Amino acid sequence: SASIAADPAHSLAAEATGLLARLGVPPEKLKAGSLEVRSPIDGSLLARLQTHTVADVQAAIERAHRAFLSWREVPAPRRGELVRLLGEELRAHKSELGRLVSLEAGKILQEGLGEVQEMIDICDFAVGLSRQLYGLTIATERPGHAMRESWHPLGAVGIISAFNFPVAVWSWNAALALVAGDSVIWKPSEKTPLTALATQALFERAAERFGTAPDGLSELIVGNRTVGEVLVDDRRVPLVSATGSTQMGRAVGQRLAARFARALLELGGNNGMIVCPSADLDLAVRAILFAAVGTAGQRCTTLRRLFIHQSLYQPLIDRLVRAYDAVSVGNPLEAPTLVGPLIDRDAFERMQQALSDARAEGGTVIGGERLLADRYPDAYYVRPALALMPAQSAVVRRETFAPILYVLSYGELSEAIHLHNDVPQGLSSSIFTTDLREAERFLSATGSDCGIANVNIGPSGAEIGGAFGGEKETGGGRESGSDAWKTYMRRATNTINYSHELPLAQGIQFAI
Numbered sequence: 244s245a246s247i248a249a250d251p252a253h254s255l256a257a258e259a260t261g262l263l264a265r266l267g268v269p270p271e272k273l274k275a276g277s278l279e280v281r282s283p284i285d286g287s288l289l290a291r292l293q294t295h296t297v298a299d300v301q302a303a304i305e306r307a308h309r310a311f312l313s314w315r316e317v318p319a320p321r322r323g324e325l326v327r328l329l330g331e332e333l334r335a336h337k338s339e340l341g342r343l344v345s346l347e348a349g350k351i352l353q354e355g356l357g358e359v360q361e362m363i364d365i366c367d368f369a370v371g372l373s374r375q376l377y378g379l380t381i382a383t384e385r386p387g388h389a390m391r392e393s394w395h396p397l398g399a400v401g402i403i404s405a406f407n408f409p410v411a412v413w414s415w416n417a418a419l420a421l422v423a424g425d426s427v428i429w430k431p432s433e434k435t436p437l438t439a440l441a442t443q444a445l446f447e448r449a450a451e452r453f454g455t456a457p458d459g460l461s462e463l464i465v466g467n468r469t470v471g472e473v474l475v476d477d478r479r480v481p482l483v484s485a486t487g488s489t490q491m492g493r494a495v496g497q498r499l500a501a502r503f504a505r506a507l508l509e510l511g512g513n514n515g516m517i518v519c520p521s522a523d524l525d526l527a528v529r530a531i532l533f534a535a536v537g538t539a540g541q542r543c544t545t546l547r548r549l550f551i552h553q554s555l556y557q558p559l560i561d562r563l564v565r566a567y568d569a570v571s572v573g574n575p576l577e578a579p580t581l582v583g584p585l586i587d588r589d590a591f592e593r594m595q596q597a598l599s600d601a602r603a604e605g606g607t608v609i610g611g612e613r614l615l616a617d618r619y620p621d622a623y624y625v626r627p628a629l630a631l632m633p634a635q636s637a638v639v640r641r642e643t644f645a646p647i648l649y650v651l652s653y654g655e656l657s658e659a660i661h662l663h664n665d666v667p668q669g670l671s672s673s674i675f676t677t678d679l680r681e682a683e684r685f686l687s688a689t690g691s692d693c694g695i696a697n698v699n700i701g702p703s704g705a706e707i708g709g710a711f712g713g714e715k716e717t718g719g720g721r722e723s724g725s726d727a728w729k730t731y732m733r734r735a736t737n738t739i740n741y742s743h744e745l746p747l748a749q750g751i752q753f754a755i
């Protein structure tokens with residue numbers, strides 16, 4: 244009716260309920276509990292969910308542990324078949340799930356869909372992997388012996404995820420864990436549980452089609468850090484993959500270390516780009532814009548620090564100021580929008596604090612103000628900010644999860660690389676240059692110290708085929724492609740004697 248259309252709060256909740264129903268989550272589940280889920284688009288209430296208790300979490304862990312005990316015996320290519328079916332469900336429901344990501348996390352529609360595409364891609368990757376999971380044959384010093392390395396399923400894997408990639412992070416972990424023979428227990432961000440319910444429903448459809456998946460193979464627990472901590476502390480969970488702030492990772496990492504569990508940590512970034520004198524500036528401007536303002540600066544790989552050679556400094560700033568002026572900020576469901584809202588008021592306040600710190604540290608700030616407050620009094624839209632800094636001061640060295648790009652100039656490449664690496668985080672990095680020597684130096688052992696280092700593309704938007712993660716306070720974990728699967732399995736070294744002798748290693752004689 245006209246009155247519903249005129250009431251955007253009502254229409255977002257209604258739309259989310261409809262999308263969830265199509266994805267397999269019944270409306271009754273959305274009004275039962277105390278966890279309020281709000282859309283960052285207008286701040287309206289989308290649902291109230293029931294949260295899990297400590298006892299619920301322990302029961303979920305027990306189910307997942309039991310599921311692991313039988314799943315590990317299923318041949319890996321057959322496990323891959325389940326992940327193939329999950330990929331099919333995601334393909335069939337890409338538009339609904341992508342739109343729900345936009346509603347719940349505030350990403351523009353293209354990025355919501357892109358996130359689901361990433362889930363599909365990692366499923367494809369994992370299906371292929373399910374016929375590989377290669378071990379090694381190793382030369383042995385003893386005659387009549389063989390030595391090899393095998394990979395076995397590990398156990399129930401805990402997955403703690405952040406609001407900004409509400410569903411892709413689960414799939415990067417779950418697709419690999421499931422083909423590896425593990426079960427998974429997911430604790431999504433308390434800010435984005437609806438997309439998690441939808442993903443779980445799609446998994447359950449795939450499991451039903453598969454026919455013989457054990458109960459508890461994929462468990463979902465809803466709640467805040469308290470339920471996350473139960474997962475972190477439970478001995479039946481040998482690996483926890485945790486994505487979020489460095490503060491969270493420091494807490495989780497220490498608790499896991501205390502019980503000798505494996506930690507896969509994907510934490511904050513403070514990603515930089517160096518623009519050299521030979522750079523193709525047309526490419527650089529586009530790359531900077533996407534990497535710095537895309538997802539409203541709320542990607543772990545968002546470009547936050549820009550080092551411009553002094554010979555290009557003013558012309559590049561002028562171009563960036565023009566490009567920033569042209570960026571449309573607004574409702575992420577509407578077509579021209581490139582930058583949607585921040586996740587919530589806290590994020591807005593942290594951004595304003597960082598901009599005020601930047602000014603106090605001698606910076607000049609362009610942009611950064613709140614927009615659309617009249618239309619959306621309960622949502623937080625901002626103009627992305629450029630902060631021209633005299634030095635890499637304290638505010639530049641910390642991650643503020645908002646669209647602020649700190650800009651510095653440099654004279655020598657070695658100075659730029661030094662500054663680039665002189666921060667606590669080490670996730671992603673890039674250089675723009677057409678000089679082979681500069682590019683290779685940036686990628687070398689004395690170049691960028693990050694887990695991801697790129698040439699002539701920005702630091703954000705990684706493909707699933709490579710290992711994803713970073714060094715230092717980013718946590719050291721690697722997810723997704725390359726050999727990241729090894730983290731989800733345990734390695735066994737086997738020595739087999741097929742001779743009639745018993746030669747000892749290291750030439751030891753031990754005769755009786």
Ligand code: NAD
Binds near residue numbers: 466508
């Ligand atoms: P957050 O740290 O506030 O929360 C992340 C998750 O951890 C949530 O599910 C939360 O409930 C849980 N959590 C928090 N403290 C916990 C504890 N002590 N024990 C167990 N669980 C706990 O992060 P956020 O605001 O949702 O996300 C933004 C942050 O995530 C940024 O720092 C960003 O860089 C980072 N991030 C990193 C990557 C990566 O791959 N490196 C990817 C996405 C986001």
